[in-house]
Amino acid sequence: MEQSQPRSFWRRDVFSTHHKVIAIQYLLTGVMFLAVGGVMALLIRWQLAAPWQPVPIIGKLLFREAGGAITPEAYPMLFTMHGSIMVFFAVTPILLGALGNYTIPLEVGARDMAFPRLNMVSYWFLFLGSASMLASFFVPGGAAGFGWTIYAPLSASTEMLPGWGQDLFILGLALDAVSILMGGINYITTIMQLRAPGLTLRRLPLTLWGLFYSAVLNTLWLPIVASALFMVLCDRRLGTAFFLAGPLAPHAGGQVLLYQHLFWGFGHPEVYILIFPVWGLVGDLLSVFSRKPAFGYKATVLSMLTITILSGIVWGHHMFTSGMNPLVGKAFMFLTITVSVPTAIFFLNWLGTLWRSAIRLTVPMLFTLGVVFVFAIGGLTGLFNALQTFDVYIHDTYFVVGHFHYTLAASVLFGTFAFIYFWFPKIFGRQMSSRLGKLHFWLSFVFLNAVFSVMMFVGLHGHMRRIADATAYEFLKPVQHWNVFIGWAALGLGLSQLLFFFNFLYSLFRGTPAPANPWEAGSLAWTVPSPPPEHNYDAVPRIWCGPHEYGVPGLNNGDWLSQTDPRAKALAKS
Amino acid sequence: MQQWGFPVDISTTGYRVDRLFWLALWLTGIAFALVVGALTYFLICYRARSDRRAYYTHGDSHGAISLTGGLALLVFLLIDVNLAYHDHAAWQAVWGAPPSAKEALRVEIMPEQFAWNIRYAGPDGVFRTADDVTTINQLHVPINRPVIVQLSSKDVIHSFFLPNLRIKMDAVPGMVTSLYFQAKTSGTYDIACAEHCGFGHYRMRGFLVVESREAFTTWMVGQSKARPPDSSWGWNWGGAA
Numbered sequence: 023m024e025q026s027q028p029r030s031f032w033r034r035d036v037f038s039t040h041h042k043v044i045a046i047q048y049l050l051t052g053v054m055f056l057a058v059g060g061v062m063a064l065l066i067r068w069q070l071a072a073p074w075q076p077v078p079i080i081g082k083l084l085f086r087e088a089g090g091a092i093t094p095e096a097y098p099m100l101f102t103m104h105g106s107i108m109v110f111f112a113v114t115p116i117l118l119g120a121l122g123n124y125t126i127p128l129e130v131g132a133r134d135m136a137f138p139r140l141n142m143v144s145y146w147f148l149f150l151g152s153a154s155m156l157a158s159f160f161v162p163g164g165a166a167g168f169g170w171t172i173y174a175p176l177s178a179s180t181e182m183l184p185g186w187g188q189d190l191f192i193l194g195l196a197l198d199a200v201s202i203l204m205g206g207i208n209y210i211t212t213i214m215q216l217r218a219p220g221l222t223l224r225r226l227p228l229t230l231w232g233l234f235y236s237a238v239l240n241t242l243w244l245p246i247v248a249s250a251l252f253m254v255l256c257d258r259r260l261g262t263a264f265f266l267a268g269p270l271a272p273h274a275g276g277q278v279l280l281y282q283h284l285f286w287g288f289g290h291p292e293v294y295i296l297i298f299p300v301w302g303l304v305g306d307l308l309s310v311f312s313r314k315p316a317f318g319y320k321a322t323v324l325s326m327l328t329i330t331i332l333s334g335i336v337w338g339h340h341m342f343t344s345g346m347n348p349l350v351g352k353a354f355m356f357l358t359i360t361v362s363v364p365t366a367i368f369f370l371n372w373l374g375t376l377w378r379s380a381i382r383l384t385v386p387m388l389f390t391l392g393v394v395f396v397f398a399i400g401g402l403t404g405l406f407n408a409l410q411t412f413d414v415y416i417h418d419t420y421f422v423v424g425h426f427h428y429t430l431a432a433s434v435l436f437g438t439f440a441f442i443y444f445w446f447p448k449i450f451g452r453q454m455s456s457r458l459g460k461l462h463f464w465l466s467f468v469f470l471n472a473v474f475s476v477m478m479f480v481g482l483h484g485h486m487r488r489i490a491d492a493t494a495y496e497f498l499k500p501v502q503h504w505n506v507f508i509g510w511a512a513l514g515l516g517l518s519q520l521l522f523f524f525n526f527l528y529s530l531f532r533g534t535p536a537p538a539n540p541w542e543a544g545s546l547a548w549t550v551p552s553p554p555p556e557h558n559y560d561a562v563p564r565i566w567c568g569p570h571e572y573g574v575p576g577l578n579n580g581d582w583l584s585q586t587d588p589r590a591k592a593l594a595k596s
Numbered sequence: 597m598q599q600w601g602f603p604v605d606i607s608t609t610g611y612r613v614d615r616l617f618w619l620a621l622w623l624t625g626i627a628f629a630l631v632v633g634a635l636t637y638f639l640i641c642y643r644a645r646s647d648r649r650a651y652y653t654h655g656d657s658h659g660a661i662s663l664t665g666g667l668a669l670l671v672f673l674l675i676d677v678n679l680a681y682h683d684h685a686a687w688q689a690v691w692g693a694p695p696s697a698k699e700a701l702r703v704e705i706m707p708e709q710f711a712w713n714i715r716y717a718g719p720d721g722v723f724r725t726a727d728d729v730t731t732i733n734q735l736h737v738p739i740n741r742p743v744i745v746q747l748s749s750k751d752v753i754h755s756f757f758l759p760n761l762r763i764k765m766d767a768v769p770g771m772v773t774s775l776y777f778q779a780k781t782s783g784t785y786d787i788a789c790a791e792h793c794g795f796g797h798y799r800m801r802g803f804l805v806v807e808s809r810e811a812f813t814t815w816m817v818g819q820s821k822a823r824p825p826d827s828s829w830g831w832n833w834g835g836a837a
């Protein structure tokens with residue numbers, strides 16, 4: 023395992039095989055795309071609030087030919103690229119790439135991931151994928167415009183969308199899928215094989231359990247969506263007709279619905295792929311900052327396992343109006359709402375952790391509590407979408423958009439911030455400003471809820487998603503002023519993130535130096551200096567207890583035990 | 597009938613959908629209030645103080661597990677099963693009892709980018725004959741009479757959405773899908789496309805005109821039958837015909 027220190031800048035900081043360097047590469051890539059996707063969201067909200075009006079300030083730069091206004095052709099590109107970039111190039115790199123790569127080896131007591139070279143290749147596949155995505159903006163015909171769900175036959179026929187931007191998009195996603203797959207194999211192997219002596223599965227931090235199940239889901243389902251994308255590409259360019267049917271391709275005899283089954287077979291697990299690392303992180307952080315062991319650890323892990331299994335058999339709830347047999351729909355409805363049972367156990371265990379605890383309201387704790395709040399809304403509104411009869415009405419409306427932004431955007435974004443504020447001192451050896459962090463939290467919390475709850479409200483009124491101009495419809499006139507409201511709230515949300523970017527950059531260079539364990543956290547990573555040395559551990563650590571030993575009675579100094587504290591031996595015996 | 601938050605309901609069954617929403621809102625609202633209430637209470641009562649230490653428990657005792665399991669079971673029975681039961685009943689009313697082909701008006705809709713091609717069987721009651729009536733974006737139906745719509749698509753997937761009747765159904769190339777409804781209020785209402793179908797998706801608007809039987813008949817007679825039957829649609833209605 024001993025690695026010689028690479029000398030040149032290129033081998034050390036660019037084509038690095040080292041997990042901490044790769045994690046930072048993922049983090050910076052993800053945060054950059056978070057900003058790109060965020061600006062696109064603001065452009066979308068501008069168009070909906072003031073249809074066809076020139077975009078202020080940046081309009082002249084982006085949409086020169088149209089006098090600064092978003093055209094009907096440009097609008098689908100915006101919502102397609104916003105969705106895909108956020109899901110696959112912002113959140114996935116941050117929550118799997120950065121959180122996974124940084125924490126897994128440190129928390130299991132290893133010097134690197136199980137396959138360091140595979141890890142490097144994984145990042146560079148993401149890089150190539152991002153390059154392909156970004157390049158699609160500059161080819162004739164522009165970027166992809168079929169929506170992030172890439173529904174055939176709109177996506178599968180060059181008669182519909184002829185430009186090469188569509189193909190570059192599919193290529194970019196496929197490269198990213200390969201990247202995530204390689205990462206997933208690495209995470210599973212490292213967690214299973216490289217744990218330090220004494221670190222039994224019951225003593226893993228919950229974050230690692232979240233990353234583990236997330237990686238399992240990725241390795242199971244990503245190949246399916248990648249194949250489906252490849253089939254779309256073949257339909258477009260090689261004359262096949264997997265997903266082409268009807269008058270558009272009279273002799274093709276393909277199956278349009280097959281694409282949706284393949285896509286959502288992955289698409290629903292994707293929700294849990296993104297949320298599991300956050301749930302795990304929430305479990306750990308609630309414990310650290312309430313100075314109390316994680317409540318019902320085993321039940322939490324088993325709930326995650328249950329959801330991992332259930333998530334693979336509920337995809338049909340995206341297809342209630344697709345022409346699928348209603349009886350099949352009924353089965354999908356019932357399986358979907360059953361997910362609320364393990365989810366309820368999750369929430370009860372989080373509340374159980376806080377019960378009779380000693381809460382420290384730090385910035386990462388605020389974001390963690392924020393996740394609990396917004397995920398309660400996201401999860402409960404999921405029930406509405408699962409109900410077949412009601413879903414037929416709100417399917418493809420802003421009700422769905424608001425709902426999945428609560429689960430994917432709000433929860434995952436707060437989880438991302440909890441991750442960054444919590445791990446920043448370990449990663450960079452400096453503290454972030456807690457005053458700015460608190461301001462960032464409260465502004466984000468207010469604006470984010472304003473944006474996504476009002477989206478659900480206009481959706482209840484029937485407001486379709488992916489339409490460029492709601493004023494074209496009589497029945498939507500009464501809610502158009504809410505589109506203006508969302509526009510302002512989204513602008514507020516966007517501007518609040520400047521606080522984060524400033525705090526991040528300022529603290530990177532000027533923050534107060536961080537001690538090894540600023541949060542008094544019990545898990546293994548906090549026993550090494552901040553930032554950790556290249557090889558992480560001088561000797562293989564020996565683990566004596568779980569990562570959540572806070573509020574331990576009968577200790578002379580402090581209220582907690584580190585996982586390497588030999589005093590825990592006595593604890594295990596008693 | 598106007599419900600808060602919804603567009604006007606002009607159908608005989610739309611209220612079932614709206615009621616389902618209110619039931620789900622009540623049940624999930626109570627669950628949400630309990631979670632946020634507990635969260636707030638704990639945040640106020642259990643702040644870190646120098647003189648107090650957290651209660652040391654891993655929450656893995658039999659009592660804790662039975663309590664968590666019991667509450668999760670309550671969620672399952674009171675929310676999940678309850679909602680599934682009511683959804684089933686609503687489904688039966690909205691989708692499960694199609695009218696007989698004799699009493700109903702039959703319409704075929706074949707959307708394309710970005711318009712709704714609409715076809716009536718004409719006086720002989722048989723599709724794909726010379727007296728078929730075709731219109732674009734104008735769906736006229738008589739009030740208080742059931743209507744059965746069959747859908748397919750000329751190019752990509754569209755979704756036939758009637759917000760004032762709380763129903764929608766995808767129009768999928770290579771497949772025939774269907775829905776039925778009965779309108780009880782006359783007037784002109786929106787038809788919207790709910791599935792992204794290209795850059796003109798937002799303006800793929802049609803009009804549903806609900807009118808008296810007499811007005812409907814007069815309108816039908818005045819429609820041109822000029823468009824020749826098009827081989828790609830005007831399909832066999834099978835048992836429904």
Ligand SMILES: [Cu+2]
Pocket residue numbers: 289290293336337339340
């Ligand atoms: Cu889903």
Ligand SMILES: [Cu+2]
Pocket residue numbers: 707710753754755789790791792793797800
């Ligand atoms: Cu359409």
